[in-house]
Amino acid sequence: MLKLLSSSEHLFSGNYEVFMKEDQRKNAVYALWVLFAINMMNFFDRQIIAAVGKPIVEEFKLSDTAFGWIGTLFIYIYALVGLPLGIWADRGSRRKLLAFSITIWSLFTAASGLAWNYLSLLVARLGVGVGEAGCSPAGNSLIGDLYPANKRGRATAMFMLGLPIGIFLSNMLSGIIAEAYNWRMAFFIAMIPGILLALFALRIKEPPRGLSENIQFEDKPQGLLSFFRVLGIPTMWLIIISGALHNFNAYAVNVFLPLYMGRHHGLGIKDANLITAFVLGGVGIIGLIAGGRAADWARRKSPRGRMIVAALALLISTPCIYLAVGQPKGALVPFMALLGIGWMLIYVYYVSVYPAIQDVVEPNLRGSAMALYFLGMYFLGGAYGTVITGFLSDHFAQQAMIEAQATAIEPFRAIGLQKAFYTVPLVSLLLTLVLFAGAMTIARDMKKLQKLESEPEPVPSK
Secondary structure, eight states: OHHHHHGGGGGOOGGGGGGOSHHHHHHHHHHHHHHHHHHHHHHHHHHHHHHTHHHHHHHHTOOHHHHHHHHHHHHHHHHHHHHHHHHHHHHSOHHHHHHHHHHHHHHHHHHHTTOOSHHHHHHHHHHHHHHHTTHHHHHHHHHHHHSOGGGHHHHHHHHHTHHHHHHHHHHHHHHHHHHHSOHHHHHHHHHHHHHHHHHHHTTOOOOOTTGGGTOOOOOOOOTHHHHHHHHTSHHHHHHHHHHHHHHHHHHHHHHHHHHHHHHTSOOOHHHHHHHHIIIIIIHHHHHHHHHHHHHHHHHHHOTTHHHHHHHHHHHHHHHHHHHHHTOOTTOHHHHHHHHHHHHHHHTHHHHHHHHHHHHHSOGGGHHHHHHHHHIIIIIIIIHHHHHHHHHHHHHHHHHHHHHTTOSOSGGGHHHHHHHHTTHHHHHHHHHHHHHHHHHHHHHHHHHHHHHHHHSOOOOOOO
8 A cells, every 4th residue: 555655756657757757656645545534434423333333333222224214324424525625626726625514524423422412413414414425525626636547547546545445444443442441432532533634634735727738728617517518428327327326335334334243143343343443444554556457457457447347346346245145144254255255346436437537528527427426326325225125124023023033133133244244245246237237338429529629629709
C-alpha cells in the first residue's frame, strides 16, 4: 500500500505537463493522502455500529429488522443529501465541502455514543449520513481533475483504500474498545481524528475543472439540468443499476456479519469483529491495488476493459460467497478463505466502475454524476440490503422456531441469519450480468465524450 501511495507523483503523463510544476505536484500528492485518510474515517465511522451491534441489540432489545432499519434510514438521508452536495462539488469549493462534511459526521458519530434509546441512536446516525454524503462527490471530482484517464484506476484505488482499511480498523478497534470499556466509547474516540482531518482538507489547493483533459469548460449546468445531462448517457443507467445491486450486498454483509459470526460460529464480540476485519477489510487492500492496476491495463487495451474486469471479478466472486455461507458451525478456516477471496474480488468493482464513470461524463458534471450514482447505489440498493436481510433473518428464525415447536426465538436466530445471507450470491449474479451489459455500451459513450471535448468552446458574444 505504501508503495502505491508513494508512487502517486508518477501518475501524471501525456497532456498533463501543465500540472507538472513542483508545487502543483506536491499538492496532488498531499490531496491524495488527505482524501485517502478522509475516506478511511468515512468508512470507519460508518462501520462502528455494525461492529458493536451485539451490545446495542441487547441493550435496546431490538429485532434484526429494527437494527436493519438504522442502516436503511441512514442510507436514505445519505443518498438524498448527496444530490445538492454533488452540485456543490461541481460549482463550489471541494476542499470546503470535504471539511464541512467530515466535521458534521464526526460530531454526530460522537453523539451516537450518547444515545439513550433506539430513536436517539437513529437520529444520531442520520446526522452521520448527512455529513458523509459530501465525501465521495468531492473526492472523486478532485481525482478526476488530478489524474489523466489512463491513470485514474490506480488513483481511485488509493482513494478507495480508505474503504477496506476503515472497515478493518473499525471492526478490530471497536470490538476491542467495546470489550474493554463499552460500546459507547467506540463512538466517542472516533470523533477526534475526524476533526483533525477537516483542518487538513482546508489545505488542499484545488485544480481547475477539466485540467486532466487539458480543457476548460465555461458553462456550469444549473440544478436539475446537470442530472438530466448525466442521465442522457446510456452507460450511466447500467452503472447506476450495478451500484444498487453492489451496495445491497455490501450493506447486508457489512452490517450483519459480526452478528453472524457470533450467532452461527459462536464467537465473542472481539473475535467476531477480528475475523470480520480481515475478511471484509484486510482483503480489500489486495483487491483494490491489484484491481486498480488490472483496470488501468484493461482500459489501455480496450475502451470496454474496465467494465469487463469488474464483471469477471464478480463472476468468480459469486460462487465463493455462496460456498462460504454454506459452511457449518465452527468451520472458520474454509469460511474465512472463501469469503475473503469473494470479498477481495468485490473490491475490484470500485476501481473499475468509478473510473468508468469519469470516462463517459464531462469534467464539469462529475460531482453531479457521482451524486446521482450514489443516489441509485444507496437509495435503490444499500437501503434495502440491511432491512431486507434483517426481515428475512427474523422470518426464517420464526419459521424454524415454529417447526421445532419451540416458544423462544433466540436459539433459532443463527439459522435465520444464515438463510437470509443466501440472497447475497443471488444478487451478485445479477450484478455480473449488468456489468457485462455496461461493457457493451461504454465504448460508444466514450466516443461521444471525446467528440464533445474536441469541439472548440463557443466564443461568448460581447
